[in-house]
Amino acid sequence: MTWNPLRRPHLTAKLSFAPSVIDRAEDQQLEVLYYKLQHVEETSRRLQKNMKKYIEYLTNASKSEQRITSELSSSQICFQNDELRKIVEDYHSVTVKGNENVAELSSTSQQCFQEPLKKFISMFAAIDAAFQNREQLAQEWRNLSVKVRKLEEKERTGTNIVKLERERKALAAASTELLACHSSLLFELRYFLEKRPDFFHPILEAFMRSQLEYHGNMTRLFTMLVKISYPQSDASPSSAMVPENEFQASVNEKLHKLQSLSIVRQKQIK
Template identity: 40%
Template sequence: MTWNPLKKNHLTQRPTPAPPLLTHSEDRELDIAVQRLIYVEDTIRKLTKEMKKYVEAVTNLDRADQRLTLNLTTCGLAHLNDEFRKVVENYHSVTTQIGKTVQEMAALCQKTFIEPLKKLRDEFILIAAAIAKREELVTTWKYSYNRVKKLQEKKDRTASHIAKLERERRAEETAAKELKTVHAQLLVELPMFLDKRLEYIKPSVHALIMIQLDYYGSTTHLFTHLMPIPNASSSPSTMIPEDEYQEAVDNQMNRIKALTIVKDH
């Protein structure tokens, strides 16, 4: 079955209180832990969804760049002027190189972010099953507890009634013991899961930062070389100093803003 990050969360059910067997404090402690887990699972789902949208957006932008530069290189205008043709060819060369970087970035995001978070979210299936089991035990115990109360309220002192009451008491004690055991286990394991799994997410976030740093850094580096260097005698491979690069960018932006096509009419 294909995994769908848009489907509803696995963990949606908050634990039902079970007084007087469990104290208000015991019930509340588990309820808080489950609410935190519900929030964490929902966050993981949203992170995965947004990461898929992010990768798709970057990929679509790259495709648009590829089409744009390809159209520029094949149009007749690019061949009317050698200098303009060279600019267009260099532009297309850069977008082609960036296209390969985008493919690598998408693969890395899938491997280091989407897949680990998918595995983490799968753990919530087990947690939801554990909470559901507790709910069944609560239902069973409440049934036995209420049966015992009703039998105790009767004034019947016959042997059959006493025997029936004793059977219900034993059933209630068994259900109560099992419920308390499962409840105590959840109070230990759920907070532990929260602490460990939050640590699990950190490497994925760190990997995403490094992937973006590499992608945007290499993209900036490639496009920087397309910027005209002030001194024509400079080598084409020479990096532009930061202050000169920023000045060149500002000058280019000012020239663009001064064009008739961007002026208000």
């Protein structure tokens, strides 16, 4: 199994706070945004995973159906009945074309859904880096704050006063930088979350259109198949369907006739 960096969540930073610099309410606002972003990233990854599974299942189902018609085409029962052989061959042609339609849907899904979603998920690496930078600034502020507090407790000698003044300036600069980083994060992350629907709307619309194209093509193929195989039908999907009770009665009648054959009864006795 190859390693895929997209399987590892990007947002792993642990938030810490600097109450003397940033208002506690704003810290809480950033924390709420962080957990919302974690949920968005997790949901986006699930979407990507489930879309991949959906296409895989659809592809496997289409290939299985094609194998069924292929095996039917080569079976003895079809060689013995020209009408049945024609129906199976037409059905097999439909499954071949259906397999091509699935491949087209898969390609469209990759272009209009998977690739854009992959780019969207990759943005969380930059968001995590921004949180990591904030954490680093907060840590620097805490270190400088400790230094200033220790120097304030020392004897007020000339050397200590010079050091204290230098560290206070450094602390003030760190506070300003941390506050600016925090404010920028709040603004940009809110904007990112607000604009999220603008990103997802076109890719979902494109995928729904590709679904409409796929299912429309499959409906036309099977409608044509019914029209060719059963000319007496008006070829509409509903007209080709037999009511469930009639269908079950017909199946049971045929099974009963098969079971009444002497070869079947002999096998059951043995």
